[in-house]
Amino acid sequence: MIGNLTKEQISNMLSSQMIGRIACCDVQKPYIVPIAYAYDGKDIYCQTTEGKKIRFMRENPNICFQIDFSNNITNWQSIIIYGKFEELSQKETESAREFLVNKIMPLMTNSKIHGYEHWEAREQHLDDSHRVKPIIFRLKIEEISGKYHRT
Numbered sequence: 001m002i003g004n005l006t007k008e009q010i011s012n013m014l015s016s017q018m019i020g021r022i023a024c025c026d027v028q029k030p031y032i033v034p035i036a037y038a039y040d041g042k043d044i045y046c047q048t049t050e051g052k053k054i055r056f057m058r059e060n061p062n063i064c065f066q067i068d069f070s071n072n073i074t075n076w077q078s079i080i081i082y083g084k085f086e087e088l089s090q091k092e093t094e095s096a097r098e099f100l101v102n103k104i105m106p107l108m109t110n111s112k113i114h115g116y117e118h119w120e121a122r123e124q125h126l127d128d129s130h131r132v133k134p135i136i137f138r139l140k141i142e143e144i145s146g147k148y149h150r151t
Contacts (some may be wrong), residue, residue, distance in 0.1 A: 005146030010079055013069065013146065014039040015116070019103050022046070022139070023064040024056040036102035037139075044081070044139035045096050049132050050137070057085035065139055069122045074151040080145040096136045107127055114119075 019100070023032040033053055039046045044065060048054060057063060061084045068075035088096055 001151075002147060002149045005077060005079070005148055009077075009148075010146040011039075011041065011142060012098070013077060013079060014044075014067065015041075017067050017069065020044070020067040022053065023066070024053055025060055025062070027055045036100075036104050038100045040099065043141060045100055045136065046084075047097065047100055047134050047136050049134060054087075054135055054137075058087070061085040063119050063139055074149060077146065077148045078146065079146040081139070081141050084140045084142065086138045086140055088138060093136045096138070100136070106124075 019034055020038055021032050021038050022035050023030055025031065031052060034048050035048065035053075036108050054112070063083055065081040065083065066079065068076060068078040
């Protein structure tokens, strides 16, 4: 049976996962990549560095975001989100970073480096020509839908 997920099921699924796929587009072609995220019940928050997806989203803030969960080919759930990319201001960055760390880090193994400390260390120990500055952004949800298939 194929059906639509309820708003509550969509919210629960978004809250329980940590990897989604973000699709953005320049004038020529679409681009889709996996990204770690955190959902606050209203918007999606992500952290990355300068690159193709940030360049594309700055030029065209319209995005599509997708997550899924499957047990097998006939038992799955999928969510599609349409929204807008918003790069956060310096003032918003600290609370968003803390939110991301608190949501994502408990899901990682003990052998992983704590992400927040990792970014801080990189910023402090690299000279200006090699500094990697994290970019925190929000995906403002405009439209959301979810489907499921169960046998």
